[in-house]
Amino acid sequence: xxxxxxxxxxxxxxxxxxxxLCATLSTPTPVPVGTFRSECHxxxxxxxxxxxxxGIMSRFDVQDHQGVHFLSGRKATECxxxxxxxxxxxxxxxxxxxxxxxxxxxxxxxxxxxxxVTRQVNGRDLGYPFLLHCxxxxxxxxxxxxxxxxxxxxxxxxxxxxxxHSGQExxxxxxxxxxxxxxxxxxxxxxxxxMTEASALGYHISESGSRIILRCPYSSPLSYTIKEKGVExxxxxxxxxxxxxxxxxxxxxxxxxxxNEATVDGTHLLWPVPHVLSPLVHGRFRDRGMxxxxxxxxxxESVIKDRGYEINLRDGVxxxxxxxxxxxxxxxxxxxxxxxxxxxxxxLFYMHxxxxxxxxxxxxRSFRFLKTAYVPRTPILTDNTISSQKLFSVSLGVFPPDxxxxxxxxxxxxxxxxxVQVPYPNGSHSYQLHAPFSHSSVLQKYIDGGYRRxxxxxxxxxxxxxxxxxxxxxxxxxxxxxxxxxxxxxxxEGKCTERGLLVLLHYGALERSWExxxxxxxxxxxxxxxxxxxxETEEDYFSVEIPLYSPDMTYxxxxxxxxxxxxxxxxxDIDTLKVENSLIHRCTFRVRELLVCxxxxxxxxxxxxxxxxxxxxxxxxxxxxxxxxPQETDxxxxxFNFSMDSCGTIATVEGDFLVYENQVLFxxxxxxxxxxxxxxxxxxxxxxxxxxxxxxxxxxxxEHPVHPTFALSPMLPLKHxxxxxxRSGQYVAVVCVAIVVMGALIAATLKMxxxxxxxxxxxKVLMVKQFIxxxxxxxxxx
Numbered sequence: 061x062x063x064x065x066x067x068x069x070x071x072x073x074x075x076x077x078x079x080x081l082c083a084t085l086s087t088p089t090p091v092p093v094g095t096f097r098s099e100c101h102x103x104x105x106x107x108x109x110x111x112x113x114x115g116i117m118s119r120f121d122v123q124d125h126q127g128v129h130f131l132s133g134r135k136a137t138e139c140x141x142x143x144x145x146x147x148x149x150x151x152x153x154x155x156x157x158x159x160x161x162x163x164x165x166x167x168x169x170x171x172x173x174x175x176x177v178t179r180q181v182n183g184r185d186l187g188y189p190f191l192l193h194c195x196x197x198x199x200x201x202x203x204x205x206x207x208x209x210x211x212x213x214x215x216x217x218x219x220x221x222x223x224x225h226s227g228q229e230x231x232x233x234x235x236x237x238x239x240x241x242x243x244x245x246x247x248x249x250x251x252x253x254x255m256t257e258a259s260a261l262g263y264h265i266s267e268s269g270s271r272i273i274l275r276c277p278y279s280s281p282l283s284y285t286i287k288e289k290g291v292e293x294x295x296x297x298x299x300x301x302x303x304x305x306x307x308x309x310x311x312x313x314x315x316x317x318x319x320n321e322a323t324v325d326g327t328h329l330l331w332p333v334p335h336v337l338s339p340l341v342h343g344r345f346r347d348r349g350m351x352x353x354x355x356x357x358x359x360x361e362s363v364i365k366d367r368g369y370e371i372n373l374r375d376g377v378x379x380x381x382x383x384x385x386x387x388x389x390x391x392x393x394x395x396x397x398x399x400x401x402x403x404x405x406x407x408l409f410y411m412h413x414x415x416x417x418x419x420x421x422x423x424x425r426s427f428r429f430l431k432t433a434y435v436p437r438t439p440i441l442t443d444n445t446i447s448s449q450k451l452f453s454v455s456l457g458v459f460p461p462d463x464x465x466x467x468x469x470x471x472x473x474x475x476x477x478x479x480v481q482v483p484y485p486n487g488s489h490s491y492q493l494h495a496p497f498s499h500s501s502v503l504q505k506y507i508d509g510g511y512r513r514x515x516x517x518x519x520x521x522x523x524x525x526x527x528x529x530x531x532x533x534x535x536x537x538x539x540x541x542x543x544x545x546x547x548x549x550x551x552x553e554g555k556c557t558e559r560g561l562l563v564l565l566h567y568g569a570l571e572r573s574w575e576x577x578x579x580x581x582x583x584x585x586x587x588x589x590x591x592x593x594x595x596e597t598e599e600d601y602f603s604v605e606i607p608l609y610s611p612d613m614t615y616x617x618x619x620x621x622x623x624x625x626x627x628x629x630x631x632x633d634i635d636t637l638k639v640e641n642s643l644i645h646r647c648t649f650r651v652r653e654l655l656v657c658x659x660x661x662x663x664x665x666x667x668x669x670x671x672x673x674x675x676x677x678x679x680x681x682x683x684x685x686x687x688x689x690p691q692e693t694d695x696x697x698x699x700f701n702f703s704m705d706s707c708g709t710i711a712t713v714e715g716d717f718l719v720y721e722n723q724v725l726f727x728x729x730x731x732x733x734x735x736x737x738x739x740x741x742x743x744x745x746x747x748x749x750x751x752x753x754x755x756x757x758x759x760x761x762x763e764h765p766v767h768p769t770f771a772l773s774p775m776l777p778l779k780h781x782x783x784x785x786x787r788s789g790q791y792v793a794v795v796c797v798a799i800v801v802m803g804a805l806i807a808a809t810l811k812m813x814x815x816x817x818x819x820x821x822x823x824k825v826l827m828v829k830q831f832i833x834x835x836x837x838x839x840x841x842x
Contacts, residue, residue, distance in 0.1 A: 091113070091188070092113075094110065095109065095110045095113045096108065096109055096110075096188075096190070098190065098192055099356040100194035100195070100197070100356075101197075101353070101355075101356040101357075101358070101409075102197065102198070102353075102358075102409070102411065102425060103156060103157045103158070103196075103204070103206070103425070104154050104155060104156055104157065105153075105154065105155040105157070105170070105172055105192045105194055106152070106153070106154055106355075106356050107152075107153040107154075107174065107176075107190060107192065108146075108150050108151070108152055108153075109150060109151040109152075109153070109176060110150055111145075111148065111149035111150050111151070113178075114151060114178060115178035115179045115180050115181070115186070116179055116180070116181060117178070117179040118151060118176065118177065118178045118179070119131070119176075119177050120141070120143060120153055120174055120175065120176060120177070121174070121175040121177060122141075122155075122160075122161045122172065122173065122174055122175070123161070123173040123174075123175065123189075124161040124163070124173070126161075128175065129160075129161060131143070135160075136210070137210050137211045137262075137275075137277045138160075138211075138262075138264040138275060139159050139160035139161070139264070139275075140155060140156035140158060140159030140160065140208075140211070140213060140273075140275055141153070141154070141155050141156075141159055142154040142155075142208050142209050142210060142211075142427070144209060144429070146355075146390075146407060147390035147392065147405050148390070153174065153176075154208075154427070155172055155174075155192075156206065156208075156213065157170045157194065157196070157268075158213070158215055158266075158268040158269075158271060158273050159172070160266065162268065164268045164269040166269065167196065167200060167269040167270055167271065168195060168196050169193070169194075169195055169196075170193070170194050170195070170196075171191065171192065171193050172191075172192045173189065173190070173191050173192075174189070174190045174192060175187050175188065175189050175190075176188040176190065198423075200217065200271070201413065201421040201422055201423035202216070202217050202419055202420045202421050202422070203215070203216050203217070203419050203421070203422045203423075204422070204423045204424075204425070205315050205316075205317075205340070205422070205423070205424045205425065206425050206426075206427070207317035207318070207424075207425065207426040207427065207428070208427050209427060209428075209429060210277060210278065211275055211276060211277050211278070212275070212276055212277075212278065212294070212296065212315045212317050213273060213274070213275045213315070214273070214274050214313050214314070214315040215268075215271045215272065215273045215274075216271065216272050216311055216312075216313065217270060217271060218267065218270055218271055218272040218302070218311075236255055236265060236300055236301055236302050236303065237252045237253060237254055237255065237258075237300075237301040238252070238253050238255070238258045238263060238265070238298055238299065238300055238301065238313075239251070239252050239253070239298070239299040239301065239310075240253070240282040240296070240297065240298050240299075241297040241298075241299070242282065242284050242297065243284060252301060261280065261281050261282060262276050262277050262280045262281070263275075263276045263280065263282075263296075263298070264276065265300060272300060272302065272311065272313075274296075274298060274300065274313040274315065276296060276315075278294060278317075278319075279294070280296060282296065282298075283295060283296045284297075285319070286339070288334040288336075288337065288338060289332075289334045289335075289375070289376045289377045290332075290377070291318055291320050291332055291333060291334050291377065292318070292319045292320055293316050293317065293318055293319065293334070293337065293339070294316065294317050294319050295314070295315070295316045295339045296314065296315050296316075297314045297339065298313045298314060298315070299311065299312060299313060300313045312418070314339055314340060315340075316337050316339045316340050317426065318333045318334070318426065320332065320333075321430070321431075322404075322430040322431065322432050323432070324404075324432045324433065324435050325381075327383055327384045328381045328382060328383050328384070329381070329382040329383075329384070329389075329404050329406065329430060329432050330379055330380070330381055331379070331380045331382075331408065331428070331430050332377045332378065332379045332380075333377070333378050333380075333410065333412075333426070334376065334377060334378070335347075335373055335376050335377060335378050335412075336376065336414075337424065340422065340424070341414070341416050342416050342417055342418035342419070343416050343417025343418060344416060344417055345414055345415075345416055346414060346415040346416065347414050348413040348414050348415060348421065349412075349413060350371065350378065350410070350411060350412040350413070351410075351411050352364070352369070352371065352380060352408065352409060352410050352411075353408075353409035353411075354388035354389075354406060354407060354408065354409070355388070355407045355409075357388070358409075367383075367386045367387050367388065368382075368383040368386050369381065369382055369383075369386065378412070380408065380410065382404070382406050382408075382430075384402065384404050385458070385488075387486065388406060389404055389405065389406045390404070390405045390406070390460075391403070391404055391405075391460040392405065392460070392462065393459070393460055393462050393463050393524045394434045394524065394529065395524065395529045395530070395531045396434045396436055397436075398531065399436045399438075399531065400436070400437055400438070400439060400522070400531045400533070401434040401435055401436050401437060402434065402435055402437045402460075403431060403432050403433065403434045403435070404431070404432045405429065405430060405431040405432070406429075406430050407427075407428075407429050407430075408426075408427075408428050408429075408430050409425070409426070409427055410425070410426045410428070411423060411424065411425045411426075412424050438533075439456055439457060439459070439520075439533050440456070440457065440458070441454060441455070441456050441533070441535045442454070442455045442456075443537055445537060445539050447539050447540075447541050450496060450497035450498070450514075450541065451494060451495070451496055451497070452493075452494065452495045452496070452497070452499075452502070452514075452516050452537055452539070453492070453493075453494050454492070454493045454494075454516075454518070454535075454537055455482070455490050455491065455492045455493075456490060456491045456493075456520055456533065456535075457482075457488075457489060457490030457491055458484065458488045458489065458490045459488060459489055459490065459491075459522075460487070460488055461487050461488065461489070462524055462525045462526075463522055463523075463524055464522065464523055464524075464525065465479060465481070465491050465520060465521070465522050466521040466522060466523050466530070467521050468491075468493060468518060468519070468520050468521070469501075469518070469519045469521075470495065470499070470501030470502075470516055470517060470518050470519075471500065471501030471502070471503065471516075471517060472503075472517070473501075474519070475499075475500055475501045477493060477495060477499075477501065477518075478493070479491050479492060479493045480492050480493075491520075493518070495516060497514045497539070497541075499516075501516060501517075502514050502515065502516050503515040503516075503517070505573075506543070507540065508636075509542075510542055510543050511540045511541065511542050511543065512540070512541050512542075512543050513538060513539070513540050514538070514539045514540075514541065515536060515537070515538050516536070516537045516538075517534075517535075517536050518534065518535045518536070518537065519532060519533075519534050520532065520533040520534075520535070548568040549568050549640050549641060550565060550566060550567060550568045550574060550631050550640050550641050551565075551566040551568055551641055552564070552565055552566075552629055552630075552631060552641050552642065552643035553566065553643070554627070554629070554643050554645025554647075555645075556647035556648075556649075557605060559594075559605060559607050559608065560605055560606050560607040560608045560609075560610065560613070560625070560647070560649075561605070561606050561608075561613070561625060561627045561645060561647050562603060562604075562605045562606075563576075563603065563604050563605075563606065563627070563629050563643065563645070564601050564602075564603050565601055565602045565603070565604075565631060566600060566601045567600060567601060567602070573633070573634040573635065574631050574632060574633060574634060574640065575631075575632045575634055576602075576604070576629065576630075576631055576632075577629065577630045577631075577632060578591075578604075578606065578612045578627070578628075578629055579612050579614075579627075579628050581612060583604065587612070588604075590611070591606060591607065591610035591611060591612055592607050592609075592610065593605060593606055593607075593610070606627055608623065608625055608649050612627070613625045613626070613627060614626040614627070614628075615656070616646065618654070618656055618664045618666075618699075618701075619692060619699065620666065620692050620693075620694055620697055620699050621648065621650070622648040622649050622650040622651060623648070623649045623651060623654065623656075624646055624647070624648050624649075625646065625647050625648075625649060626644065626645070626646045627643075627644070627645050627646075628642070628643070628644050629642065629643045629644075629645070630642040630643070651666060652666070652668050652697070653666055653667055653668050653697075654666040655748055655750075657750035657752070661703060661704045661705065662701065662702065662703050662704065663700070663701075663702060663704060663709075663720070663722070663748065663750055664699070664700070664701045665699065665700045665701075665724065665748055666697055666698070666699050667681070667697065667698055667700075667724050667746050668696055668697050669681065669696060669697070669698065669726070669744060670695075670696035672744055675696070676726045676744040677726075678690060678693040678694065678695070678696060678697055678698035679693045679698070680726060680727065681698050681724050681725060681726050681744065682724075682725055682727065683700060683702065683707040683708055683709075683722050683723065683724060683725070684707060684708025684709070684710075684722055684723050684725070685706070685707040685708035686727070687707075688700065688702055688706070688707035688708070698724070700724065702722075704720040704750065707722060708722060709721065709722045710722070713754070714751075716753060716754050716755075717751045717752065717753060717754060718751070718752045718753075718754050719749055719750075719751050720749065720750045720751075720752075721747065721748070721749045722747075722748055723745055723746060723747050723748065724744075724745070724746040724748065725744065725745050725746075726744035726745075
């Protein structure tokens, strides 16, 4: 038998192609069960390949009686193939029953041989063959349209009987032409184009069984867009010029697809599509129903309801609504401006069929991988705390698989807490955390009504794979538990020290915030610096020592027995402003020498006359006015209490100060029997001064000698000088006292002196922030 030359060449090409494929592909190793999955859905073959099986590069080839064909991107679009990755990372292969190289048997049985070729790390290719077989599940419509991911397709029940020889079919198609119509085109522009011209523009015409197919990519040169009910449509208005029985038939091959993306309405994905696609409807429109599916699964009305999906018709627009997290959807996590966010995606199938005056039945199918923008989502925190068991129980989530919890910290110090992950059948998960009320991270305080409040501040640190984005979720869990007995309130205690008065604040059992008041002034750093206070914290109490010379000390009595200082202290609850406890404490401070300048213009002086040789008798001393004698004396000291405008006091002005000066004198007792006369006592003179700012005399000052009976630090040192006044051995003691500066100047000085103080402790601590007291159990606060 002689084979024509053209047939020889064709046969050689087929043999070489098969040999080349076999030579380049290695024998595949056994494949794990579940790696591949094939299904038939509507008018398409489906093949799924698990992501873990794919090599560094994968492709699909198809094989028919003519050989093996490589599916490039362009060829896949022209021939009706779709390849994409789903949200799980699996490779999805989808082929139309009317695609090139499909064996169509009477428009009812369809077979396709596919090769999956994967390139391994070592550079070798492995080929896996699949023979896909599907039957038509639904009767064919007279016209069927498909809106795929990368192409548009229309197929029409052609005028050529299905029994016609395939060679004759190809011959007829080869003689076909096309015309395209666009808004605004003139008759001259709407000219017939040959199949070669149309193919060069991306419009591919073929026949399969009894159907004529036009397929083209989106945004093709002769397409245009319109708005239909606010939804953008891409339209190709085409006419196929089909020769048949000596005539040329004009077949309407117009195709239109919705181009809009999904939007978000609260917790739902929305996808609208016009109910009537006007470029495809002629005459009276008669709806014949619609259905939806997810991937290869068609959803019945009951399944749609169970999953929470909705299909609504409003104002001529069909709106498909899919809730976040519904079965069949995929959630991808992200971080948007520091906040946890989610994007919902669904591989949606939508089919609508109708009749009109031109077409007995039109079926319109859309395959859309819909994806929303990232929408901020606040993680759901559920409080399952069991107060009766004094146990915090908290759950966070549900989260998709790409979210993982890194750590959980609690309390002000950020103690790490343990948690457990709770998985769910759909791949999502949540996190649970348990902590007893006695945990160191739990804050406690007593509130009104006999309740104790337990508070657990939480910070969740979570990461998102695969890029490691981090986000945080803060929450505070509160539980109030009624106490059996009222806790001990805070208690103030006063003690006398050598320096002044010591106030102890015992925390008691109350875990709440207080402020300490000295008189009517809140204890803060300015007051501490101005008054020279000493602040300390211990395990169970907080202490502050107020010196005798502090401006907040009240002097009730000055006598030879000492100075009686009084201090009023109170503890005030910050939240309620209720005085929790108060204290009035008095201390008597023994002094040997003392000068007090009172704001009402009086001086109180205690002087020691025992330092002269021989000692001076205190009861015989006077002021400049000899009539001003001591108010009180003992064996070595004399006390004077007098007004500054009496007793011979001399007032002068020195700069911005008023200076009041007087002297304590001891008159000489002369012995006249001697010649010349002599005296038995040593002369004694003590100069005393009070200096007041000229614009403010409302200030109290106490001054002490350099070596008093107890250690004090006066504002300005008292000066004692000794000198020989004459050869007769006269002793003169001079006291020069510079009295306090103005309150405003003190405040200004304290602002420069104020500095932070770090306090450390063991079990209970004191956080000092304007001396607000926060006693807590566990750790120190900053």
